[in-house]
Amino acid sequence: MSKRALSVTREQNFPDWYQAIVRDGDMAETSPVRGCMIIKPWGWGVWERIQAELDQRIKDTGHDNCYFPLFIPMSFIAKEAEHVEGFAKEMAVVTHHRLKNEGGKLVVDPDAKLEEPLIVRPTSETIIGDAFQRWITSYRDLPLLINQWANVVRWEMRTRLFLRTTEFLWQEGHTAHADREDAMAETLRMLEVYREFSESVLAMPVIAGEKPANERFPGADSTYSIEAMMQDGKALQAGTSHYLGTHFAEAQNIQFQSAQGTREFCHTTSWGVSTRLIGGVIMTHGDDDGLRLPPRIAPREIVIVPMLRDKPDDAALLDYCVAIEKDLKALGIRTLLDKKPLKSAEKRWNWVRRGAPVIVEIGGRDASGGNVTFMRRDKLRDGDKIISHSRPRDQFVAEAQALLNDIQATLYAEAKARLDGNVITDIKSFDELTAYFGAAETEDTGGFKGWVRVPWARPDGAVLEAIADRLKASKLTIRNAPLAQDKIEGVCLFTGDPAKEYVLVARAY
């Protein structure tokens, strides 16, 4: 039995711990529809905070939001499939548009078969490309910078809440440019937006870099990612940014007239992050008592639990709490006074599991003495003991924003130390590499395994495929080649050729 607020610890079983935190932290639950999730109010509140913060950054970099249809004609997908190798075909297909009553039973009406099946968008590349083709005529229309917040569907066989679901929510940026240089600058600009957002808002340190050729988005010239280290050591690809060259423009005839009067194909990009980020936050910051949310994405930064006793002095206690709530809200701090008809200890533990950054508990003595008693969710315990703080009321209010900033910084520093301390650089051979990670079956049970940084020669084609296959046998992948590179020395770990750069190898979600 765990002595903590969750029924299972990270060490006992990391996947079960993840499920427990999603459930007991009131984040989400599985739905009656295979692979689809119900995002509950607390989980949804986190997504609203993520959207607000990221949307501002997307707008600040000059992008306009739009909305494109949920459905994509199958002919669009067919055209893309012709141009793109490795195109995924697991998608939800709408074939009929009506139900009917047959002998008292509701059935799909065979007379309502669509002439052309419709695909529920797995991504909007093709339908947005079709609009670009109509919207762009001249170099004056470029760059065209569009973003969309939407639900998308990919028929996944094995799903895990937030991390891999059939339906998920994301933003997808799609842009068109006059030349390679401008499109590459956009690709890297948005990668940097993701890095900064991830680190400063999610308090989740990442390594930004370029994916190897075999891990590129189908049809991309180059794919970049940010990779975060979870508490089991696995990597989570938390965002991607693609330079698509002119491939999509050629497939969809996205052309413009240049200033010189010539007809040219646009260079396009796309980039996205999804509700998967929430899974990353959980596995970065959660502990055995539940979730710990960075204040900047906490739907409520401070929760006040009044210790009511069904006595006459409850009214004065509540008044005292209301006044504190009002002061904190006036400072722009997202505050909740939890007046639900539950025992205060139960409420406290609910908020611990949900990861509210600061949990205030006000009893009669606090109210009469003008004090505030609180817990920091980032530093909840000393050993098994809960750490409780007390401050004069006015001091607590005056210092509240600084306290939240400190929690944000503490969570980041903790995760940053984990990442910085767990990239192994002294592995010298493929055998050593696979020996370090152990057998494939230990993927979820083998304890913490960090990432391994190895020099490589940037092979491609069949050589790269062979390397990827051998890595896959140990459930390993090359995550990316970090943008920030040390001076390279030695030879490629895989081929023995002179090394060109370092890449990170890891197990991953």
Add this chain to the structure above:
Amino acid sequence: MSKRALSVTREQNFPDWYQAIVRDGDMAETSPVRGCMIIKPWGWGVWERIQAELDQRIKDTGHDNCYFPLFIPMSFIAKEAEHVEGFAKEMAVVTHHRLKNEGGKLVVDPDAKLEEPLIVRPTSETIIGDAFQRWITSYRDLPLLINQWANVVRWEMRTRLFLRTTEFLWQEGHTAHADREDAMAETLRMLEVYREFSESVLAMPVIAGEKPANERFPGADSTYSIEAMMQDGKALQAGTSHYLGTHFAEAQNIQFQSAQGTREFCHTTSWGVSTRLIGGVIMTHGDDDGLRLPPRIAPREIVIVPMLRDKPDDAALLDYCVAIEKDLKALGIRTLLDKKPLKSAEKRWNWVRRGAPVIVEIGGRDASGGNVTFMRRDKLRDGDKIISHSRPRDQFVAEAQALLNDIQATLYAEAKARLDGNVITDIKSFDELTAYFGAAETEDTGGFKGWVRVPWARPDGAVLEAIADRLKASKLTIRNAPLAQDKIEGVCLFTGDPAKEYVLVARAY
């Protein structure tokens, strides 16, 4: 030919004028997917403003946002169909989950047929009800107040951008209560939220009231609506709020244990508004030069067009504009400096058609004289002539918010006068009623027809159906019985029985 910025006037052809404003105002366009729309940045910006304003009101009244799956198992729909008469069956049905390549052609993979078809949600009543059934056990869990912003799909045969599309965006509130009284209070509370929102944010006056029994949401005990009058006189149902009694709770077994220990069914409500509101805004405020947006939902309240001439003094002119933009933004006013490489006259007319509330044009003389020249979109012309205003720069900035408030109030007052002046109360018989509206074929071409207020006896059943059929022959419907009722006199226009209340009869979208 129109002397105005649109190619067709309201008087010439109202439906064509509507299409022109949607297109030339850069609001939306039809997509390659039948009945689905692409919402363009300016149109999407309006929806973002609507969402922000309404979401705040939904939260302020105690509701939590969630997210439920896009897909609904067909068995859920079948169960609802059993309980609900008049249940609509036009919906998108997902039957397969994979495509495959067959002889170089992409086809639906027959091996990937779903065991149970999935319905793309036409509304989330059933899947949310299923969650309520799991989430609610005790009276302590009530009221449960949930809202969702989502896309929904209804297979519509005749579509019109924003007004009726196969896919549309909306919010749907779903709540569960311990008794009728609490649920009815919620139903009317949200109706009032919609009324206040519509009038103060959209500047669109409405009449709130109860729908007749034949116009209720299938399965509802009572349905309330807000109805707005468009510039052709037709009514637009702009929002609905339903008291569902215990019907849905019984169908889905949503029960709770009362304080007395008995098992009871919940009383539920639902309420929603959609992207249709944007169609309402267009038909309420648009004129023959394009859209006129109320400042509170304008993505940009003030647009500054610099009259650049490709001359060296352009730089000073731009600096002057940037400084004004900065001052306005510092006041929290959504401001855009339009630096696009287009002629300034073209830019001006683009913003006129899009309906930016204030369009500032800065030329060399303005900059050197320290002045601001601007147009109010709500009062663009005197006869055919454009009205231009000029103010000292600092005065313009200081008065900008008051100017926007005045535009908001002017648009509301104009629409309110139209509504107040066009509800006819002296029609005494069914024949007079149909004669006033004219033949059904004149629906779109018969010129302005107001609404008719008639006394009625609140009939139901077959009597009401017969009345509805007779009204339908003239393309008329009973819109609602206003909440605010005059003292009732006389007899029912339809049955001759003693009248119980007044209802509004109109043609409608």
